[in-house]
Amino acid sequence: MTEIGKRKFVNLIALSLACAAAALGLFWLIFIMADVIRHGIAYLTPGLFLNEAAPPGMAGGGLKHAFIGQLLITFFAVLIGVPLGILGGTYLAEYGRHRTIGRFISTLSDIMISVPSIVIGTFVYAIFVKPIGHFSGFAGSLALAIIMIPVVLRTTEEMISLVPWEIREAAFALGAPYYKVILQVVYRGAATGIFTGTLLAIARIAGETAPLLFTSFNNMFLTTNMNEPMPSLTVTIYQYAMGPYDDWHEMAWAASFVITLFILGLTILGRLIIRWKYKN
Amino acid sequence: MASSIKREQTLDKLFSGITFSAAFLILVIIVSIFISLFRESMLAIDAFGFFGFISNTAWDPVRENFGAATTLYGTLITTLLALAMAVPVSLGIAIFITELCPRFLKPIFGTAIELLAAIPSIIYGMWGLFTFAPLMGEYVEPLLQKIFLPIPIIGKLFTGVPLGIDILTTSIILSIMITPFISSIVRDTFALTPVQLKESAYGIGATRWEVVKDVMIPHAKTGIFGSIIIAMGRALGETMAVAFVLGNKHAIATSLLDASATITVTLANEFTEADTDLYLSSLFYLALILLGMNFLLLAIAKTFLARKGKG
Numbered sequence: 269m270t271e272i273g274k275r276k277f278v279n280l281i282a283l284s285l286a287c288a289a290a291a292l293g294l295f296w297l298i299f300i301m302a303d304v305i306r307h308g309i310a311y312l313t314p315g316l317f318l319n320e321a322a323p324p325g326m327a328g329g330g331l332k333h334a335f336i337g338q339l340l341i342t343f344f345a346v347l348i349g350v351p352l353g354i355l356g357g358t359y360l361a362e363y364g365r366h367r368t369i370g371r372f373i374s375t376l377s378d379i380m381i382s383v384p385s386i387v388i389g390t391f392v393y394a395i396f397v398k399p400i401g402h403f404s405g406f407a408g409s410l411a412l413a414i415i416m417i418p419v420v421l422r423t424t425e426e427m428i429s430l431v432p433w434e435i436r437e438a439a440f441a442l443g444a445p446y447y448k449v450i451l452q453v454v455y456r457g458a459a460t461g462i463f464t465g466t467l468l469a470i471a472r473i474a475g476e477t478a479p480l481l482f483t484s485f486n487n488m489f490l491t492t493n494m495n496e497p498m499p500s501l502t503v504t505i506y507q508y509a510m511g512p513y514d515d516w517h518e519m520a521w522a523a524s525f526v527i528t529l530f531i532l533g534l535t536i537l538g539r540l541i542i543r544w545k546y547k548n
Numbered sequence: 549m550a551s552s553i554k555r556e557q558t559l560d561k562l563f564s565g566i567t568f569s570a571a572f573l574i575l576v577i578i579v580s581i582f583i584s585l586f587r588e589s590m591l592a593i594d595a596f597g598f599f600g601f602i603s604n605t606a607w608d609p610v611r612e613n614f615g616a617a618t619t620l621y622g623t624l625i626t627t628l629l630a631l632a633m634a635v636p637v638s639l640g641i642a643i644f645i646t647e648l649c650p651r652f653l654k655p656i657f658g659t660a661i662e663l664l665a666a667i668p669s670i671i672y673g674m675w676g677l678f679t680f681a682p683l684m685g686e687y688v689e690p691l692l693q694k695i696f697l698p699i700p701i702i703g704k705l706f707t708g709v710p711l712g713i714d715i716l717t718t719s720i721i722l723s724i725m726i727t728p729f730i731s732s733i734v735r736d737t738f739a740l741t742p743v744q745l746k747e748s749a750y751g752i753g754a755t756r757w758e759v760v761k762d763v764m765i766p767h768a769k770t771g772i773f774g775s776i777i778i779a780m781g782r783a784l785g786e787t788m789a790v791a792f793v794l795g796n797k798h799a800i801a802t803s804l805l806d807a808s809a810t811i812t813v814t815l816a817n818e819f820t821e822a823d824t825d826l827y828l829s830s831l832f833y834l835a836l837i838l839l840g841m842n843f844l845l846l847a848i849a850k851t852f853l854a855r856k857g858k859g
Contacts, residue, residue, distance in 0.1 A: 279755035286648060289640025293661050293731070296724045300667060300675050307678075355570035363564045364571065375854070377574050379846040382778065383839065384785025386812050387581070390819065390835040394584040414577060421574065445556040447563035475668020478787035478812070482819050502670050506788065509674055517678070524674050528667060535666040539659060 301528075308525020311518040321488045327515055331523055333490040337499040338474075341405055341484055344494065345412035345473055350466050352413075353420025357462075360421070361428035362450055374425060377418035388414050389479035397483060405491075405498030408484025412473040419472060423465025424458075430546075431457040460545045464538045471534040475527060477502035501527055585836040591829035601833060607798040607814075609822075614830035616837060618798045622808035623838075625801070626715055626790065627783040630722035635776060637723070638730035643760055645731070646738040658735070665728040673792030676721045681793050684720075685712025689805055708805040713795045716804040721789050726779035733778070733853075737771025738764050770852050777849035781842050787812035811838045 319330030356373075364370025392411040397403055431454050439449040455462075477500075485497040486507060505523050508516035592614065596604065604615020641661055649657055689710030697703045708714075741764045749759045765772070795807025796817050811834045822828040 275755055275758070279757040282757040282760070283643075283648060286640040286643040289637045290644035290649075290657070290661075292637055293641050293664065293727060294657075297660055297664055300671070303675050303679050304671060352570045352573060355567045356573065357571075359564075359567035359571040363567060370571070373571050373574050375850055376578060378850060379843060380574060380578055382781045382785070382842065382846045383581070384787065384812060384842060386785065386787045386815050387585075387835050387839045387842075390588075390815065390832060391581045391584055393819070394588050394832070395580070417577070418574060421571070445560045447560045448556075450563070471666065475670060477668070477670045478816060481816055485820070502668070502788075505670055505674065506791070509677060509792065520674060521678075524671050528671050531668060532663060532666060535663065536659070543655070 304521075304525050304528050307518075307521035308528075311522040312525060313522070316519060316522050320490050324511070324513065324516075329515070329519070331501065331504060331519055333487070334499045334501045334504040334523065336490060336492065337405065337484070337487070338501040340492065340494060341408045341412065341480070341498060341500055342470065342474060344406065344409035345416060346466075346470060348409065349413035349416030349469070349473075350420055353417045353469070354424045354462060354466075356417070356421040357424025358428060358450060360425040362446070362454070365429075374422070377421050380418040381422070384478075385411075385415055385476055386478035386481075389482050392479070393482040403483065403485035403497040405484050405494035405496065408480045408498060408500065409494070411479035411483045412476060415476065415479060416469050416473050419469040420465060423468070424462050427458040427461030427465060428454055430461065460541060464541045464545075467534050467538045467541075471531045471538070474534075475502060475531050477506055481506075581839065582836075585832055585839060588832035589829055589836050591826055592833040595826060596830075596833075601830075602837070605800060607809075609818075609824075609827050612824060612826050614827070614833075616811070616834055618800055619809050619811045619814050619834060620837070621800055622715075622794070623784055623810040623812070625808070626718050626722060626794070626810060627780060629715065629719035629804075630726060630783045631776065631780060633720065633723035634727045634730060634779060638727045638775075638779075639734060639765075639772070641727065641731040642734035642738055643764075645735050646764075647756060647760060658732070662728050662732055664724060665732075669725065669786060669788040672721055672725060672789035676717065676789060677792040680721065681712035681717050683712070684714075684717045685710050689714075689716070693805075704802065705804050708803045710805050711807075713793055713807055714803075714805045715794070715801055715808050718790055718794045718808075721793060722783045722786060725786060725789060726782050729779045729782055730772075730775045733775035734768060734772050737768035737775075740771075741767045774849045774853040777845050777852070781845045781849070784845070785812060785838065785842055787816050791816045811835070 313330075315328065315330045317330065317335060318332060319328065320333050321331070322329030356377075360370050360374050364373070388411050392407050392414070396407045396410060435453055435457060436449050439453045440446075444452075480500050480503050484500055484503070486503045487497045487499040489499075491498060501523050505520045505527075508520040508523075511517075592601065596614065601614070602616045602620060604613070605617040606613045606615050607618055608614070645654060645658055645661075689706075689712065693706050693710060696706045745763050745767070746759055749763045754762070790810055791813045794810065794813055796809045796813050797807040798809050798814075799806075801808045815831055815835060819828075819831055822831055
């Protein structure tokens with residue numbers, strides 16, 4: 269083979285391997301999604317949302333308690349995590365943008381985003397569950413909020429940095445103090461971005477299981493008391509999947525389907541909003 | 549007038565103070581995580597020391613003899629295997645997206661791969677336990693045994709009963725989970741390659757692969773390295789997917805088809821069941837070690853990626 273022929277051949281092989289890698293990635297996504305959809309739809313019944321858990325091994329139970337618990341835990345996590353994240357991000361992008369401490373905290377939050385979520389769970393156990401002596405829904409919300417804060421903070425920082433400086437200067441020229449410029453001009457410009465970042469952060473915590481294992485724990489009963497152990501969809505999926513009963517497995521699949529649909533829906537929605545907003 | 553300006557200044561100070569406290573909270577949380585995990589681990593640190601703990605292969609709740617060697621081994625081996633599988637695939641995906649994918653498909657395909665990162669780990673666990681592990685145990689692993697068992701040395705890696713709940717299955721699932729992290733960072737750094745560099749390479753007659761290999765990859769070196777470390781941090785800390793398919797067995801596995809345990813799985817399974825103070829403290833110690841490893845890795849990755857951003 270000539271030198272040029274050999275190089276063309278290597279080129280062909282290498283590029284075909286790249287295509288194969290891409291196909292493999294797509295294959296896993298389709299495989300997993302098809303599996304979740306196939307099992308999930310088969311076991312999806314109205315009873316899943318309307319009934320509470322039946323005693324183990326008895327048919328006819330549902331996961332109403334877990335759905336409500338999941339919503340409550342997530343709601344309080346958002347309530348704690350989002351405002352703190354947005355305010356912190358505001359500091360990093362505005363008051364602290366040229367300060368060393370601002371850069372340092374920005375880097376630190378990037379690292380914190382990657383701290384294993386189960387470690388956050390053990391931390392909340394140590395500072396919250398152990399002192400009060402029992403598992404609680406609040407502890408679960410706290411763990412999720414801690415996971416959420418750096419995510420919201422970094423997206424807020426990025427979205428606010430995208431607002432052009434000239435707009436701030438125009439407001440300064442009218443005599444507006446900095447806080448008013450931020451509240452009335454910058455936030456308005458970055459609102460879509462911050463909102464989307466929040467959506468993506470919710471998508472991220474909605475599927476978290478590990479940090480809830482030792483914080484909100486689990487519960488087979490419907491409760492709205494955040495000071496008690498609280499069931500969540502994810503921990504329930506884990507418990508049911510590992511359990512011995514077939515109908516538990518079926519409910520775990522149905523719940524997996526619902527949660528996957530929710531999270532992927534939110535993720536895709538967020539991405540579409542960003543594309544739509546920042547293309548124009 | 550003067551008082552109104554004064555009021556505005558006070559309000560501005562107040563708002564700036566509030567935002568600063570919110571940002572500072574990050575530092576407070578990280579420091580308190582380290583302090584509280586360290587305090588909870590004191591009992592185990594006193595009992596076993598550091599090197600004593602990480603070199604001890606025992607994990608015996610009854611005799612209260614705890615060591616991190618088996619779980620550290622499980623954590624590292626699954627992570628490294630996952631990386632070995634994910635890195636080439638992710639590079640291939642990044643090359644495909646930047647060089648080969650038709651323009652109109654780029655955003656769709658890119659999003660599809662990133663959706664792999666959005667799927668919650670418990671879903672990987674469900675799929676792994678009920679669908680993938682049985683497939684591995686019934687078809688793939690017996691086939692691998694047929695091929696590799698007769699070969700000396702390599703054959704040792706495939707001994708055992710193929711059940712699907714083992715290191716190999718776990719590593720494959722982990723590799724799928726970390727692929728999007730590597731490929732999206734590498735894709736972004738590939739896109740930063742100056743067009744002039746690529747065009748001059750094409751100009752002297754380089755093939756597309758040669759441009760990728762000799763221009764884009766060297767240019768994206770730090771990005772690739774950083775992304776691999778970030779993915780490694782992910783794999784080290786992954787809990788639920790691993791908890792479903794690794795089997796939670798505290799032993800040094802010598803075969804890819806053995807069950808094992810990682811730090812995260814041990815925490816997930818045993819934390820609420822720890823009935824003695826030393827047991828719980830040892831679990832906290834494991835969490836502290838995991839946090840330390842993760843933090844160190846991410847700090848290294850950050851330094852690398854930051855240098856890239858400046859250069």
